[in-house]
Amino acid sequence: MMNFGYDEGGHRVSIGDMRIWRRIARYTFNRWVSFTFAVLLSLAVTGATLAQPWLMQQGIDRYITDINLDATARLIGLSTTALWYCIMVIAVFLLSFLQVVVLEYVGQWIMHSIRQDLFAHMLRLDLNIFNSNPTGRLVTRLTNDIQNMYEMFSSVMVTMFNDLLRLIGILIALYLMNVRLALVMTIFVPISLGLTILFARLARDKFRAIRSQLVKINSFLSEAIAGISILQLFGREKRSRDEFEELSEGYLQRTLSQIKLFGTFMPITEFLGSAAMAMILWYGGGEILRERLTIGELVAFISYMKLFFQPLRELSQKYSIVQSAMASAERIFQLLDTTSAIHEAEQPVSTASHRGELVFDKVCFGYDPKKPVIKDVSLRLRPGRTVALVGTTGSGKTTLVNLLLRFYDPQEGKILIDDTPITKFSLNQLRNMVGVVLQDVLILQDTLLSNIVMDTGKSRSEIEQILTNTGMHRFVDKLPQGLDTMIGEGGKELSTGEKQLLSFARVLCRDPKILVLDEATAAIDTESENILESALADAFTGRTSLIIAHRLSTIRRADHIVVMAGGRIIEQGNHEELIAADGHYAQLVAMDLHNGATTAPA
Ligand SMILES: Nc1ncnc2c1ncn2[C@@H]1O[C@H](COP(=O)(O)OP(=O)(O)OP(=O)(O)O)[C@@H](O)[C@H]1O
Numbered sequence: 001m002m003n004f005g006y007d008e009g010g011h012r013v014s015i016g017d018m019r020i021w022r023r024i025a026r027y028t029f030n031r032w033v034s035f036t037f038a039v040l041l042s043l044a045v046t047g048a049t050l051a052q053p054w055l056m057q058q059g060i061d062r063y064i065t066d067i068n069l070d071a072t073a074r075l076i077g078l079s080t081t082a083l084w085y086c087i088m089v090i091a092v093f094l095l096s097f098l099q100v101v102v103l104e105y106v107g108q109w110i111m112h113s114i115r116q117d118l119f120a121h122m123l124r125l126d127l128n129i130f131n132s133n134p135t136g137r138l139v140t141r142l143t144n145d146i147q148n149m150y151e152m153f154s155s156v157m158v159t160m161f162n163d164l165l166r167l168i169g170i171l172i173a174l175y176l177m178n179v180r181l182a183l184v185m186t187i188f189v190p191i192s193l194g195l196t197i198l199f200a201r202l203a204r205d206k207f208r209a210i211r212s213q214l215v216k217i218n219s220f221l222s223e224a225i226a227g228i229s230i231l232q233l234f235g236r237e238k239r240s241r242d243e244f245e246e247l248s249e250g251y252l253q254r255t256l257s258q259i260k261l262f263g264t265f266m267p268i269t270e271f272l273g274s275a276a277m278a279m280i281l282w283y284g285g286g287e288i289l290r291e292r293l294t295i296g297e298l299v300a301f302i303s304y305m306k307l308f309f310q311p312l313r314e315l316s317q318k319y320s321i322v323q324s325a326m327a328s329a330e331r332i333f334q335l336l337d338t339t340s341a342i343h344e345a346e347q348p349v350s351t352a353s354h355r356g357e358l359v360f361d362k363v364c365f366g367y368d369p370k371k372p373v374i375k376d377v378s379l380r381l382r383p384g385r386t387v388a389l390v391g392t393t394g395s396g397k398t399t400l401v402n403l404l405l406r407f408y409d410p411q412e413g414k415i416l417i418d419d420t421p422i423t424k425f426s427l428n429q430l431r432n433m434v435g436v437v438l439q440d441v442l443i444l445q446d447t448l449l450s451n452i453v454m455d456t457g458k459s460r461s462e463i464e465q466i467l468t469n470t471g472m473h474r475f476v477d478k479l480p481q482g483l484d485t486m487i488g489e490g491g492k493e494l495s496t497g498e499k500q501l502l503s504f505a506r507v508l509c510r511d512p513k514i515l516v517l518d519e520a521t522a523a524i525d526t527e528s529e530n531i532l533e534s535a536l537a538d539a540f541t542g543r544t545s546l547i548i549a550h551r552l553s554t555i556r557r558a559d560h561i562v563v564m565a566g567g568r569i570i571e572q573g574n575h576e577e578l579i580a581a582d583g584h585y586a587q588l589v590a591m592d593l594h595n596g597a598t599t600a601p602a
Pocket residue numbers: 131367368373391392393394395396397398399400602
């Protein structure tokens with residue numbers, strides 16, 4: 001059936017798209033034993049269901065209405081038939097239960113696999129993909145879209161085989177019983193199907209509207225929750241409430257409109273079913289009078305008919321579920337097919353013998369290639385030297401660090417460590433070799449020790465040694481349970497300075513050859529600053545260091561100062577040279593001293 005659903009971007013998704021079905025089937029194959037078992041159960045359920053009207057017919061025609069048999073024989077026959085009927089009812093109950101459990105289990109496993117694949121894939125994607133996809137949209141992939149697919153398994157796959165087999169079985173039984181009566185009933189099939197298709201088409205747009213609204217709500221919520229402090233700080237609560245109300249109202253209206261559609265469709269199909277029943281009663285009754293049909297056959301016929309129309313009625317709901325699941329599946333697979341622009345080196349070069357000389361060679365880069373933010377930057381950091389990067393906001397300092405860590409690759413030029421282009425290292429090696437202390441510190445809900453160790457595998461005593469050597473133990477000693485203090489959500493809240501110290505401890509623990517430090521612009525408390533100062537002094541020795549510097553003290557300590565503006569290096573030299581040159585740097589420092597601040601402008 002080639003009907004279409006839509007994804008949230010208005011893009012059409014074909015329900016008969018075999019590429020998507022093949023990929024879903026691939027996941028199903030991993031559980032083929034359970035799946036085959038469920039299909040076999042389906043055959044058994046259908047057999048037991050179809051036997052019931054037949055048994056009813058036997059009971060009526062052979063024992064209730066047959067006056068040629070004696071009363072005892074009729075009673076025994078009737079009891080036996082009733083017993084078989086009960087057995088069939090119980091069999092359907094038990095087998096259906098088992099089938100539902102097996103298919104739900106398969107469905108859950110498939111969703112689990114897709115969820116794992118999707119998240120693992122997301123972790124490998126480059127940052128540009130995250131920049132261009134709102135968080136809410138990506139979260140929707142992992143939650144709602146997976147749930148949609150699961151619903152297809154749980155409520156459609158579970159019954160699809162049963163329904164299909166049942167429809168075929170019933171049609172055969174009806175035609176065998178009485179061809180004329182079966183033909184009368186068949187008239188209603190195209191009407192019912194036509195109505196179903198019409199409804200499915202109408203429902204399709206409602207679904208699309210609901211889903212796109214849900215995505216908007218998800219995006220809005222994730223942004224609002226992530227930035228709750230900013231919302232409160234700038235008194236935007238009312239405005240956010242109003243925006244959310246509008247979004248939620250939109251969702252409500254769309255859902256109500258869908259409910260109205262369902263509400264209209266259901267009684268119409270009920271009416272059709274009843275009309276068919278009246279027709280069969282009228283025509284079937286005449287057939288009995290004409291002695292071309294028995295009462296038992298008419299009763300069985302009516303039972304079969306009910307069984308026949310029920311799946312047809314549900315078809316439209318199932319169709320909508322499949323439609324929505326297909327759109328979700330397509331979005332999930334699209335994301336799974338998105339490849340990262342950052343490629344891992346096929347045969348990574350070892351980093352063991354590197355000294356840590358860092359070179360930016362004519363590097364050009366733009367997050368949007370048409371709008372470069374790094375323009376022809378060339379810079380050499382000799383091993384063990386400290387270079388301070390200063391410049392106005394937006395001049396491209398953080399972007400240089402992003403390029404060094406290969407969060408992005410430059411469009412032109414190369415970055416080399418000891419003459420080896422960084423693309424030749426494995427990403428893991430590179431990011432271990434370059435230790436970065438960022439302004440945004442991710443805190444895990446765990447002890448301070450685990451937060452420092454992360455995945456380095458260092459022991460407690462090694463960490464204690466590093467902390468003592470760098471004077472950072474003073475930071476740890478201040479915390480209530482030292483290294484065992486629980487931090488993060490539900491634990492101790494760290495101050496900005498403490499967070500920086502933690503971030504610094506993490507990096508030192510990896511013993512990187514190149515140290516990159518993005519100094520916080522926010523002023524940190526004097527005690528943390530003192531600890532950081534002495535730790536820094538220690539950390540810089542023997543390491544190539546690149547500091548996005550804001551503090552005059554750090555800048556002065558640097559061997560070399562690089563001044564950036566508009567994505568270019570406009571000046572470089574040491575503090576004295578640059579002051580003597582009386583250029584951009586001298587202006588920045590003069591402005592800063594004039595303002596009486598302790599930090600250099602950046
Ligand atoms: N993820 C991004 N997507 C698109 N543009 C970006 C992105 N990150 C930064 N930019 C832009 O790139 C330019 C350089 O930004 P960058 O963060 O490197 O500057 P910076 O010198 O580190 O500034 P600051 O001192 O304020 O941190 C800016 O114009 C900024 O708007």
